[in-house]
Amino acid sequence: METIYTKNAPDAIGPYSQAIKAGNVIYTSGQIAINPATGNIEADDIESQSKQVMKNLTAVLEAAGCTWENVVKTTCFLKDVAKDFAVFNNVYAEVLGDCKPARSCVGVADLPKGVLVEVEAIAVK
Numbered sequence: 523m524e525t526i527y528t529k530n531a532p533d534a535i536g537p538y539s540q541a542i543k544a545g546n547v548i549y550t551s552g553q554i555a556i557n558p559a560t561g562n563i564e565a566d567d568i569e570s571q572s573k574q575v576m577k578n579l580t581a582v583l584e585a586a587g588c589t590w591e592n593v594v595k596t597t598c599f600l601k602d603v604a605k606d607f608a609v610f611n612n613v614y615a616e617v618l619g620d621c622k623p624a625r626s627c628v629g630v631a632d633l634p635k636g637v638l639v640e641v642e643a644i645a646v647k
Contacts, residue, residue, distance in 0.1 A: 528585035531578040532556035535634065540582045546647050548586040552599065552640040553578040554633065568606040568638050572613035575641050580617065583645060590621040592645040599640040603629035610639055 526541035531553065534540060541550040555571035557564050558578065565571045583589060598614070600606050607627070623643075633640050 526550075526582065526586045528581050530558060530581035530585070532558045532561065541586055543586055543647070548583070548588055548592070548643075548645040548647060550579060550582050550643045550645075552597075552642040553582065554635060554637045554640050556635070563635055563637060568600075568609045569613060571638050572610045575639050576613060576617040579641055579643060583643065586645065586647065588645045588647055590618050590623075592647055593618075593621060593623040593643045594646055595624045595644040596626075597642050598625065598627040599630045599633060600627065601630060601633055601638045603627070606638060614641075 524543040525539045526543055526548065528540065531540055534551065538551050541548055553575050555563050555565050555574040556578070557574060565574055580590070583592070598610070600610060
């Protein structure tokens, strides 16, 4: 196994890695809307948080030598699916373009640091 790390995504806020490569599979940890340059959550709306999350996840994938073309599955966590799904989905679709990995999107009661969205991915290199 290999630990994946980039300074272009937030440092882990607990005892975990940004991503792990096992064989040719990359498992990312969930990314939230922390700006890696400041270590703070600067966005307070779903669109801005979603953009930061996807930027962070893109950076982790790139550190593993991958792009969204390598992603086979994502799991998305939204604090308020009824209110935020459409806006999140638009940001997600914009970032992924023609890529259409398998996906689960679930509503959750709470997320770390009170954020509105978290996304994790599995990629094959």
